């Protein structure tokens with residue numbers, strides 16, 4: 631598996647298994663399958679409610695803990711330094727490990743400065759190897775990096791062939807922050823899996839549109855965490871390291887970037903209304 635080196639020297643697999651919407655009752659089985667398919671980076675979150683399943687599958691795999699790269703996140707109801715610090719310990723307990731490889735502030739809501747300070751403290755105490763944020767767009771990202779002690783190593787953003795985050799990548803390059811792509815397959819929307827441009831390019835290599843779209847991301851130096859609940863698809867999604875897209879093909883795919891910053895606007899009225907209705911803050 632290719633890796634990405636974070637600015638603090640930590641090596642991170644460029645492809646991982648994501649667990650959004652994988653229920654707690656199926657998480658252990660799904661992660662065991664993902665491990666069998668070859669995944670070693672596992673992306674979970676407190677909000678997903680499946681950290682225990684991740685921990686159980688890793689423990690039962692018989693593979694040494696150091697070979698895994700475990701990512702988890704702090705949800706907005708645990709924002710603020712003390713609550714976030716407690717949430718980190720709780721997550722580690724659920725994951726059955728003494729340290730995470732990466733912990734992220736899930737979304738920039740609540741006292742996320744306090745949340746981030748808890749991450750800095752966890753990093754210092756060896757509770758995690760690296761820290762970062764998720765869904766931090768230009769204003770909040772720039773504000774945070776201007777005021778924090780440790781620059782985030784990762785910003786996990788909606789990133790796929792249709793929203794390539796070129797603007798954010800350019801901004802983050804200044805700080806050494808790398809992108810990790812959530813929804814790397816556009817959550818199946820916009821006919822991603824049957825996209826004709828991707829399928830056409832993939833045909834040359836005997837690869838599917840899905841594999842071509844994922845290969846594009848990793849070749850751009852973007853880590854991706856595709857999710858699937860089916861073993862065959864987990865395998866398909868990881869079998870992208872035996873071919874290389876030409877620069878011409880990369881340029882064709884770069885033209886597919888129709889909405890650079892993505893579809894999920896966390897500052898929009900509908901999203902904020904949802905938070906209000908859920909009494910999330």
Ligand SMILES: NC(=O)c1ccc[n+]([C@@H]2O[C@H](COP(=O)([O-])OP(=O)(O)OC[C@H]3O[C@@H](n4cnc5c(N)ncnc54)[C@H](OP(=O)(O)O)[C@@H]3O)[C@@H](O)[C@H]2O)c1
Nearest residue numbers: 648649650673764812813814815816817856857858859863
């Ligand atoms: N930080 C954040 O705010 C945030 C937000 C969203 C997601 N995430 C993380 O990013 C991960 C990935 O994002 P995502 O799950 O939203 O979307 P995604 O990985 O882009 O797409 C997942 C969808 O694609 C389908 N699929 C997977 N492989 C396929 C294949 N080879 N052929 C056809 N269909 C396939 C899956 O269905 P099946 O399961 O039925 O195969 C599922 O419906 C999440 O699991 C989570 O870990 C983070």
